[in-house]
Amino acid sequence: MGLESHALGATITSVQILRDSCVRRSPGGPIGFAAAVVGARIDAVVRRGKFLWLDLDGGALALSAHLGMSGQFRVASVPAPTPHPHCRARFTLDGPEGPLALDFLDQRTFGYLDSEPLIATPDGLPGGLGSASPLVPDSVAHIGRDVLDPALRRARVLGQWRRGSRGIKQLLLDQTLVSGIGNIYADEALWRARVHPATPASGLSGRAAGALLEASREVMAEALAAGGTSFDALYVNVNGESGYFDRSLNAYGRGGEPCPRCGRPLMRAVMGGRSTHWCAQCQRTRARG
């Protein structure tokens, strides 16, 4: 269910914080958070990487969210009287078609909600996907543009990657350079571009780096298409329940299974503290040209 189609133009009429830690980054705590957002009108739903925010009341303030690894928003016109056990916050919205419940669910509690001022982007281009507004919340300013963002400066990202001494997988996961690529999709992009995850980024040719960025874009676009077009599609079923995960993952989580491309057993190891899966046969140190 798309958040945008239901939330746009609606007014937040109440907030119920079911678990205080979901607003742990909000200086005013549950009370301050509620005071900031209740009564506000939702003017836009915007995403950059794994950050999501709602422009409120003409763009001075945002309700920002990070969904962590298991967070999601659910909209219901007839909400369950007892919220889901993983529901951390429940908003009541007053939309054109009547009241709606907007639940913030987050099983593993890495996600959070906050209210923040919006600040201008340095380039004056739209701050994220979903809105033409050149504003982003404070906490998003240091995050690089989304891999699917038309305003992404591609050549700049490639230069930053190739300047790093870390393995290319770690750079792929560095959200300050380009955002949106998580651990699962990083492995998939590397597999697709035939790049070994431990390749020193400085050793990648420009061509190889370009192929990897393009593969990342493709993987993210396909994941979004498979999960729908809603903003929360990236985060739904991160535990592996979705059809996309079942059918389309070529490398992630498949250590020991045959590589779908060459049949050799896939490898698994921890790199940069994250589980990493690759094919030693067809992922060498260079990308296909």
Next chain:
DNA sequence: AGTAGCACCTGATTGC
């Protein structure tokens, strides 16, 4: 400056 390592957290799974 750039990088490495860890804390945060919870439920499912595995091991004893």
Next chain:
DNA sequence: TGCAATCAGGTGCTAC
């Protein structure tokens, strides 16, 4: 049977 250890994920902080 029951309890304990392990694991997964993204970000932000501290320490080098």
